[in-house]
Amino acid sequence: MKPLSECRVAVIGLGLMGASLCMDLKRRNLCREVRGVTRNFSTILRAFHEDAVDLATTDLSSGVAGADVVILSTPVRAVVTMLGTLESILWPGTIVMDMGSTKAEICEAMDRLPPRVQPIGGHPMTGKETAGYASAECGLYEGAPWVLTPLPRTSTETVELASELAQAIGAFPITMEPVRHDRLVAAISHLPYLLASGLVHTVNDSGASDAAVWDLAAGGFRDTSRVAASDTQMFLDILMTNRDAVLAQLDTLEGHLTELKTLLADKNEDALRTKLSCSQARRAAWQPNRGAFASQTND
């Protein structure tokens, strides 16, 4: 198999994730050719102007023609739909990757691709609360975990090329089963999003009777609610394709909130201190992962 430096890479979808990937690949000269496929003609002009791509088009067929690697960078359900469309136009030997935020449904759809192509699921654990090409930037993937979810049919060489690509732009690959990925991100990504939405709604209710609440909101509100500003369609796709895992996490969270509420209502200060100290210690000790995968053996 070709090394990344000799590959033509076609990125489908030039939003935050896809365009940032193009910028890294192109400006660091990591592959033979960087192509962008987008429905938005003005994005094509901008991507050319900013030297984010070698070639950009609104035409899917010509975008993927002769590409060695095709990377789908759209909301999850658009990835699933796109895989159906790509089925008939992918060249033999093409590696098909994606950057969708849930993996089970996407990997099932990937498994329906014809045997001549090599699919592998992926999810770089980074992002921003702002979306679209305008938010894209070089270095977005620096230091981020990039989960790879190979299918049983995925060759070792394909896993290696996907890993090489992730590492080339500063991310570190972590390989795991799609279902395990979805269960874990329900807790650390999808649940925080719903919490943030609930918090914004709650403050908004306060604001309806006293708008000064928005004037006092500072760093605590800012950080706790940040992800609520994320792209709605992206998160709808995530929630609808990871429903059971997200609902399970919501149940667990509700249990903890109910416990905190009861302890406070009962003025049970000792038990409240114990519970708050526990989360304090856990959070204070946590550091974002920067390359080690402590739990690889669980895979």
Next chain:
Amino acid sequence: MKPLSECRVAVIGLGLMGASLCMDLKRRNLCREVRGVTRNFSTILRAFHEDAVDLATTDLSSGVAGADVVILSTPVRAVVTMLGTLESILWPGTIVMDMGSTKAEICEAMDRLPPRVQPIGGHPMTGKETAGYASAECGLYEGAPWVLTPLPRTSTETVELASELAQAIGAFPITMEPVRHDRLVAAISHLPYLLASGLVHTVNDSGASDAAVWDLAAGGFRDTSRVAASDTQMFLDILMTNRDAVLAQLDTLEGHLTELKTLLADKNEDALRTKLSCSQARRAAWQPNRGAFASQTND
């Protein structure tokens, strides 16, 4: 009344908030003398060494003797206790301020001070999830709202001096009733803290069966859970002195989370989109207040 530049200022408690205040006052040369009172002798040495104070002591009486302004910078219930102790040793004409995170109980205690002193409640809306002298820094108050809660007995001159002090270190004063302050911060500060604690507990539960959850946790978890690492005693004092308002906010939040959960469980995508779009728009439009107080007229 003296301007701030001619005042001796005694700060009681040299944790994050108190020590940062001392550093700003001392290094910017904003008052005649900066004194620090702390129970911790090693903090005294460090504060001297780092030129954060003119004078530091573990002895409360000598610390406040002759001070024009005494600022209490301890957890809320320690402020209330300290006010009782100070009662007999404060000199006539002393202005007594505080930086506690809830205001109703503190202002009630302040009202019990003898008529010879001038009390005013205060709460700078800034902080960090790390506590103690070691976390203190110059400029912590830059751009932060600083709520002032004068009592009926508080003179205009005292409000003006407190405002001058807040503005001198880059904060902007907002004046309101103590109970109104407590109701508003329950939504934008105390609720986010409990949410963050609940989130950390939930992820911890996930981690018990699959430790890889900690390896995947990235920016969304980091920000949504940040305040859970805050000082436990500080937040216990906050929760116990603002119980009713916090419980009311928890109820409202639970309602929103239940609604989100039901919409997801029922696959009611249209209604889910509407609800998520609403919080998306609200959060994306919000900017931290940097000096305007849009709702001052509600006061």
